[in-house]
Amino acid sequence: MMNQSVTYIVKGRRQRRYRWILVTGLLLALACLLSCGMLLLGSTMYPAQDVFHVLMGEDISGVSFAVETIRLPRMLxxxxxxxxxxxxxxxxxTMLRNPLASPDVIGITAGSSAAxxxxxxxxxxxxxxxxxxxVISGLITVLLIYIFSKGKTFSIGRLILVGIGMQAMLNALVSYLLLVGAQQDIPSxxxxxxxxxxxxxxxELPPLMITVLFVAPIVIALGKHVSILELGEEAATTLGLHTDRTRMMxxxxxxxxxxxxTATTGPIAFVAFLSGPIAKRLVGVGLSNAIPAGLVGVNLVLGADLIGQFAFEVRYPVGVITGILGAPYLIFLLTRMNRKGNVS
Structure with missing residues (x-):
């Protein structure tokens, strides 16, 4: 009986690992396909070999300017x-154990945007x-949300409500800045x-690229600790995890x-909100979904940008398309959580 149970556990872990590898590979392949589309598609379509030669350093009249100056920075x-x-x-x-605890829902994105x-x-x-x-404003916003939501006991529901209020206040500050700003700067x-x-x-891209290349691996490496934090404060401490230090990192x-x-592209709506749940739905539970969530975010941004550019007569910013995709899911999630009594 014991050996049979161990066999089932090992088999389940192997199946989850295969599923993770398969889904991650498919998401990566889709990201590569969309990246190629960003380079090839535009007001003028260039042959794939010309685009490749430009990326390799060759100078081709017309193609070099379009790819190096417009399409490549946009794609990256x-x-x-x-x-x-x-x-x-x-x-x-994952850390706060609530799908509503996304940075663009609880006001962190709004803090960075205001700055x-x-x-x-x-x-x-x-x-x-x-x-x-x-970065500084985002960290200050997190600190303020934590301070204002901390009562006798820590409550994730209270933190989310305080974050939503913080977001409303910061959005009002942004509106005021738009009123007092110079007219020539307002359109941008x-x-x-x-x-x-x-x-x-x-x-403009090096700060973002360097941060992703150096910070993202650290966050991904801490993925197993995030899974332990999902068990709750007491269970994580019992398992020997330094919860405060891990959470701070x-x-x-x-x-x-x-x-x-946010500083590079602006607050692209609902990408941070949608990526985790979509990745969890595709991959399942048992393994860290940090990398799949990142790849889902890539596919959402690149796919939405291509849709905004070519699917309509008028070109729309990527944030408009992701907002259209994310708003119905937010309403659905709030309705479902309200029925379960989890919002309060």
Missing amino acids: AGLFAGFAFGISGHTFQ AVFCILILHASGTVVSIAS ALRWLNGSLNGSQMD LIVGAVSLLALA
């Missing part, structure tokens, strides 16, 4: 920002200044607030990814 911005949004959203949702808009409209800054301000700020890959430039890493992505 969507690729790295989508991965950052996906991992950060999954981290917060970035302030830098754009008031300080007329860009690049590194906006990135640093976004509005395009940024909608979440857009338009106008992405190579010299995860928060700093996730907020850094989120803030740099």
